[in-house]
Amino acid sequence: MRRAEIVTAIILGIFSAYLMWKSGEAPSWDPSVARFDNIGMIDGEGPASGWWPFWLSAIMLVCSIWIAVNWWRKTSPPSRSDEVFLDAYGRRMLLLVGGGLIGFMVLIQFIGFYAGMFIFLFYYLFFLGRHSVFRTLAISTGTPIFCFFFFDVAMRIVLPKGVTEPLFLPLYKIFL
Amino acid sequence: MIEIVSALGDGVWQALQPINLALAFIGVVVGLFVGAMPGLGSVNGVAILLPFTFVIQKYTGTATSPMIFLAAIYYGAMYGGAISSITLGIPGASTAVATTFDGRPLALKGKADQALVAAAVASFVGGTVANLLFTGFAPALASVALDFGNPEIFALMLLAFATFVGLGGDDIPKTIFSICIGLVLATVGFDIISGEPRLQFGDPLDLFPATAGLIDTTGFSHGIRFLVLAIGVYGIGEMMWTINSSRGKITMTETTITYDRIRLALIEYRKKAWKGTIIGSALGFFVGILPAAGATPGSLMSYGVAKMTSRNPENYGKGELDGVAAPEAANNSASTGAMLPMMTLGIPGSPTTAVLLAGMVIWGLQPGPRLFVDQPDFVWPLIGSFYVSNLIALLVNLAFIPIFLWMLRMPFTILAPLIFVLSVVGTFAAYQNLFDVWLMVLFGLGAFLLRILDYPLAPAVLAIVLGPIAEPKLRQSLLLSDGDPSIFFTRPIAGPITVIAIILILLPLFKIIWTKVKSTRAETPAQ
Structure with missing residues (x-):
């Protein structure tokens, strides 16, 4: 279970980073917009289209790191468990x-x-x-x-x- | 006040006329079964049976009878959603998602009878409280609802998420991860403000010419719907987890039902579920009347607040009776509440009330502030029918409990494949798209693996339900304030709600600091 906990945290961390990268994707019909141009605020228009998913994915990445730290410190139940993940x-x-x-x-x-x-x-x-x-x-x-x-x-x-x-x-x- | 009581009395009398009573009964039974079927909710029942109401109108010569029929379906479906949530562990509709959190664990503990009785009685109480509020304060409440703008509704959503973080007994980073992934999944498709595509994942096999086009991923363009995740998590993931953790030795719960057990369940309900019922009845109605909110956020928020105010929040999710009563009282209360802006302002609060509104317009009625004045012959019998339908729904629901429990007594090796089949068919029936069914199965398998590692999945379901409401409200609020987040703190209603939500989010941090301070104090005298 302990190994599965860290492997899952790493996979979820990579997935979160992929979501961040994907959220910053510019619309294909507008070549003037660069990647990650849409993750901030637009004056007079509020948050751009990628703002919400990008920052949520960033929080997911931070949580994956937090889970990994808990695994290292053995503070979460699966990180202390000797059981097999799937027998x-x-x-x-x-x-x-x-x-x-x-x-x-x-x-x-x-x-x-x-x-x-x-x-x-x-x-x-x-x-x-x-x-x-x-x-x-x-x-x-x-x-x-x-x-x-x-x-x-x-x-x-x-x-x-x-x-x-x-x-x-x-x-x-x-x-x- | 005397005028209202008199008009209501006349309305109830009209609703009790044989034809209206029969329509209310048929509507409740139809709604109960539609609501209990995974993937179908009140909106399906009301929309599909809308054409039948023309026949009813032609036969009765009034618009009241068809409306009574549709409102009874709405009521029945609200009761019915709890049945599959408790007995099968699959939310029948989005309004019953929160009922699954504690209803299913209660069924697995052999207390399905208690959960079903609590759901029925809480639904009845919620419906009755809402009917009383509706009768007495309809015009006044409609104007209060209009005071709730985008910042206020977003603050309420934030509070719902905060209750899961601050009071969940689960691992904090895993809970936050679960909420965020639900919110991110809710953004897949198109940005509704700018119209730009978002997170429309391409096919990885397209990278190789030989496999290009093998998988059609264009389904992401219509977004990921909440039922796809909810049915995947509860219908597939939870079921596989049960098979795995029980080592295949599970026989279903030995719940039986007798009049004595119903009596005992009622006593248990009175002892343990009254608080959740009160919270659900009041909060559900209030959230129900807010435009664009409806019964689903109402039931989820009521669950969160019931947990927040409970002495044993850690028992929630493990089979707490209050955790069944709160969302069930709320979804019934909210369904009546959602009728209020529909009738008094002409603004539907939910998809079902939008269909009901369409029906009213087709029958030549003009919903709006003057409806109560211009059409009393329509309004009061309809309100009277709410009371009658609510009572019929309670009695029908209690009468059908033995049938629902019969499902639980099936051997698990029969029940499990039937649940898998219902999950697959229910997802297709909801959206008529095979891509969604594939996605549901994949979510289910993923949920099974994450469940083993103690990832809480209920917050993800909550987030994908509330996400499509929360994001536009947040962005429209920031648009309103030119990007200044202080709008959530400076407005008289949004401010206190936001502050409470932030305190709840920070609660785990306070707990860690407090534990450290306590342990330091304990060590000091020894040194």
């Missing part, structure tokens, strides 16, 4: 659950929300949750059906269906 269970969970979520998102791009939802729920319930096939199928088919009627039919929020769109055309004719 074998945590890494496996991140891979299976987090990876599953990313997989779900990729599926949505191609086969749409409803089919993707079915596959994700089947994967989670059957393989990770070890539920029976009957229960798995009941939930993984019931949830998309409920969502279709709630979002597409009742709320008129049409969720993307990807290549499965033609399968929904008869339903559109009936319900929409």
Whole structure:
């Protein structure tokens, strides 16, 4: 945990510095404005566009350094901890659950929300949750059906269906 | 005063007519479910059902009945937002973000029944207090709201952030970092004053010709919306943290509900949540009537002030009943408060009241100072319906508690994937943009890793909600004063609020100095 604390502080510090650099970016349509020209006050106009994000990012950078100092002095609980940041269970969970979520998102791009939802729920319930096939199928088919009627039919929020769109055309004719 | 009571009596009687009562009931139930669905809030319910009100107007021949229907949806949604915050840990809408802070920990402790009862009763009390204030002081309060200019509203925002820094039991640099990152994320998109693009991150893969265009990052141009971060943090990050910290052995809380448990929950509410309810009811209404504020800042500020005035601020975020009651009383109180400038000045205080205002204009009504004089047949039955809808919402909410708790009794291996699915679908439903859904998942994974290292994430959510209000108010104030920051100290309302906020921000420093002085004094006699 101690190593993770300082590594995170360094990453967040670099990220803060990047945000400062990015906040000072001039608009591409005005070549006369130099980088960081927009982080101050403009006479009669008040703060320029980059003023607020730049100085907030600067405070973030100071906080990252403060976190690093606390790590050095061992004053924060994670900097004193001997525990592992992510043990074998945590890494496996991140891979299976987090990876599953990313997989779900990729599926949505191609086969749409409803089919993707079915596959994700089947994967989670059957393989990770070890539920029976009957229960798995009941939930993984019931949830998309409920969502279709709630979002597409009742709320008129049409969720993307990807290549499965033609399968929904008869339903559109009936319900929409 | 007698005239007001008499007009209100007539209004309540009109609201109790079978058709209006039925519309209020249907509106509350619809609002409750819309509010409970992650990603959807009162504005979705009111906007989507606005066309139905033309049918109602045609059938009833009056503009009052459709308005009662829409106001009931608004009320129901305010109650409903707490349900998903407490049972699933996903804020149903921005107004329920603060309810998640303590509602979810209470549910994980097996006290979901207490949290749900406290949310329902606090909502009822908040709504009733606001109705009374609305009835008695509508025109006077509308003029007070106009005294709140940009510096005053920014000072209030500063106070909300200061309560997290000064009174949070968390690591100070991590809390400040969390607030700042929320505020910075809120600036992504375009600067609303100059129109210049800000922090629109390009695609890093564009650096290599083979991978150029693989990721479409143009979604940053519309900014990062608060629900993307809130659902990511609570729907994905918090859920993964729970799975990780429980080592997969978690079974959901064994909460059951009986009439006896509801009675005990009410006793517990009376003992522990009355203070938060009072704060939320009063502050929520007041923030609600301010133009461009609304129920979300009202609930977040009430949470902050309840924490600030608590004897045990360190318990907030770990399952404090007052931490549920304050934002819930506030969001209901603010929703009524937001109606006030809408009806008396024609200024909507929130997106939902903007839709309601559109409805009123479509029905041929002219909101403004003369509405109470020219249209008493519309105004008083509507105000009467606020009281009736509030009571219906309480009863419906209490009646549905067993169903909400049933969700919690599901095995965690069923509940967790359902929450993930609802988070993904809810984010898409809110903004209809897949880029936002990707961003939400990535925020969730990041939040999970930061949560392990004790980074408080609630301040980031608070900041991304209040950021789009705070920044323009700060910049417009400085514009007003030619860049002179003394404008926040010299104005009679903004001055004291700013000073209190600064004291709160410096409070941790005072604490460090005081601890050092005490330890030095303790060491001196020994030497």
